[in-house]
Amino acid sequence: MMAGLRERKKEQTRRRISEVALRLFDERGYDAVTVNEVAEAAGVAKVTLFTYFPSKECLVLDAVKDDTAAIVAGREAGQSPFDALREHYRGMARQGTGEVDVEGMITRVRVISASPALLAGVHQTNMGQRYELATALAEAMPGHGLAPQIMAAQVTAAVTTLQEVFFHRLSMGVPLEEAGRLLGEEVELAFDLLEHGFSSIKGEKS
Incomplete structure (x- = not known):
């Protein structure tokens, strides 16, 4: 049960980071937004963001x-x-x-x-x-x-x-x-x- 809860939390974090990144990229343009800004807006450390998305490009393209x-x-x-x-x-x-x-x-x-x-x-x-x-x-x-x-x-x-x-x-x-x-x-x-x-x-x- 604990393992399942951890997985759900990980998925929620991943989804939140992705949604925040898309919102910022849509508002300001992909090139104008830094990974640091995405991490800060999503409420996670930069190292945590890279745990889920190895590169800035992955924030958008992993889903495709x-x-x-x-x-x-x-x-x-x-x-x-x-x-x-x-x-x-x-x-x-x-x-x-x-x-x-x-x-x-x-x-x-x-x-x-x-x-x-x-x-x-x-x-x-x-x-x-x-x-x-x-x-x-x-x-x-x-x-x-x-x-x-x-x-x-x-x-x-x-x-x-x-x-x-x-x-x-x-x-x-x-x-x-x-x-x-x-x-x-x-x-x-x-x-x-x-x-x-x-x-x-x-x-x-x-």
């Missing part, structure tokens, strides 16, 4: 990471890497109608969009996740040459597009429930296209 390689590596016995990824993003789409901090999500996107450094960080994060996914796919399906790398690139591009459209809808005032419903449909579309190509589109001529 999605370990697709771990999804492939940790899939159920008999489940294909592709099916594991599809099921993961189905689950994320279902969460879109749950208790999501829409305002916080929009603020994070706004902060990232306004900072060249953070945009570059997002690109670097996506590239790193893509290479890790390619490695995991290569281990799951050895002897397929370049296929794992191409598959990883396609999955990463599709997921990035789904996220961008979802965030755009929320920023335009689309209700969360509706945005989540559309995301669920588009996850299926994206993975149908990944699995079957253009032939999965009704009316597409071969």
